[in-house]
Amino acid sequence: MAGHPTPDGILQLGMGFWGSKTLLSAVELGVFTELAQGPQDGDGLAQRLGLHQRGSRDFFDALVALGKLRREGGRYTNSPDTEVFLDRAKPSYVGGILEMANARLFGFWGSLTEALRTGRPQNEAKEGGNAFDAIYSDPVRLEAFVRGMTGVSMGANMAMAQKFPWSKYQSFIDLGTAQGCLPAQIALAHDHLSGGGFDLPQIGPIFEQYVASFGLAQRLRFYPGDFFKDPLPETDVLLMGHILHDWGLEEKRVLIAKAYEALNPGGALIVYEAVIDDARNQNAFGLLMSLNMLIETPAGFDYTGADCQSWLRDAGFHDTHVEHLVGPDSMVVGIK
């Protein structure tokens, strides 16, 4: 045992929701979008955001102390990271994820204990609703959400464009592609490839606009579909990110089998998300994401690289391996 443990780390973690919710409210209120237009003093900023004077100064200064704003001579500006990633007017905006977390997940996580006791979701499903409907039904929110997915996946997507031996293949399709960030990064890095992205039909216009903005409309097309109801398109490489964890083991195996069937001989399946380390004691984000799947889905869970490799081998894939991408993300690869 350590010599003199202190309660500091326990309290910091336990009260960590204060700082977390402060950032989520700042995104909701548009603090960073407002400041991207120029420095403002506290009173002016509070007025433009519609904030009561009682808490506004503490709110802004807490964001300063958390490193998300700067203040000089009484005027606030964004920090370098919030200027790039939390200004709604920039394509690099990742706040759509945090808007969703603020509007939905923060409250649902309040019922974590009940989820742990019952094994049942604690989101819209609890009242007979549907999480996908909640996210997909409002086009403005959906667009912000998929833009957020692009922003948070960019690092991992650029790593996948580099780390996989793309020269061996001619075509690829990203399943559940959202805005199409991964296909765009792969196509930008490898001129010889063509392919596209597969997602629900509502995503089509968002994908096509994004891909066209990179001049990639000739090489990347949108495949509308539902990966449980429809056959998957035939291609050399199928990519499957942030999908398997939404489902129970049976559905996971169904999706892997469908991927095997759709791949050309010698083709590859790449599964990518916050893959948990095999020892299950390092990747806190991956393990917490799995608890998020408990709250959001009837049977979903995240899994280790070893788990996923065994499912791939059971489905007929060979030469499976796991490769770290960035942060909590890894890819699991199997060859048909």
Place this chain on the structure above:
Amino acid sequence: MAGHPTPDGILQLGMGFWGSKTLLSAVELGVFTELAQGPQDGDGLAQRLGLHQRGSRDFFDALVALGKLRREGGRYTNSPDTEVFLDRAKPSYVGGILEMANARLFGFWGSLTEALRTGRPQNEAKEGGNAFDAIYSDPVRLEAFVRGMTGVSMGANMAMAQKFPWSKYQSFIDLGTAQGCLPAQIALAHDHLSGGGFDLPQIGPIFEQYVASFGLAQRLRFYPGDFFKDPLPETDVLLMGHILHDWGLEEKRVLIAKAYEALNPGGALIVYEAVIDDARNQNAFGLLMSLNMLIETPAGFDYTGADCQSWLRDAGFHDTHVEHLVGPDSMVVGIK
């Protein structure tokens, strides 16, 4: 601007409520109290805690990855800090604070945006209730809460017992003393002092039992009272911790004036809590605590050392100064 900002820090902070709530649920469920009795495998632990098997392994392993549990050979044990501070059976338990945060604050903070827009509390008061009632009405919860206050204040209290020139004084009283941790630490460090603690009458038995456990019952007595309705007891040194921030400026000045009146000539007032740094850009916990006062009280707010010194001087105190204690806590001292 930095060369290549990444969204990682934004996402870690924004999703920080996941890890935070996971620890709060673990305290609620008694994970650490259970494991203090000995190592257990995941299935046995889940069964004893009444957890569904779906999420329990991810829950325990997330706590491992967060550094709050350890796992060896499939059996879980507490980490050194949770073993000392989150076992309900130990006097060092600080979980009462986290139980309160879990049962009350996490949900109330979900309305932070509304609090910022309206300037109004978002706790029991919103439905006509009262936060003090919610905490003080259940003796078991109250006891856990004041024990938690002891645990989290211990470091600052020991620092106050060392850093103040106690040899100049004969008597002291701690206002809003809770269990009496600070009086006990001061009395243990300085044989020549006698004094006590002032709090609401419900606290009396808890204080007396705690103080007696250190053999200090002869030197420390309990003063029941309400510091707005009753005069403060006369003494050489008055200590006022985690009180001023509960109130608006007018009430703060009333309490400081009452302290001035009660002190013997040459006496000292010590105000201690998470005093915000004068530049208001470092002490994130103090600034977030002030937002917590927005959520919990009609007019309370935290303040800088400079703010507090000016109120003390306005009330007649001289030779004011601020001294850092530990972590986010400082003391502000004024002499009558």
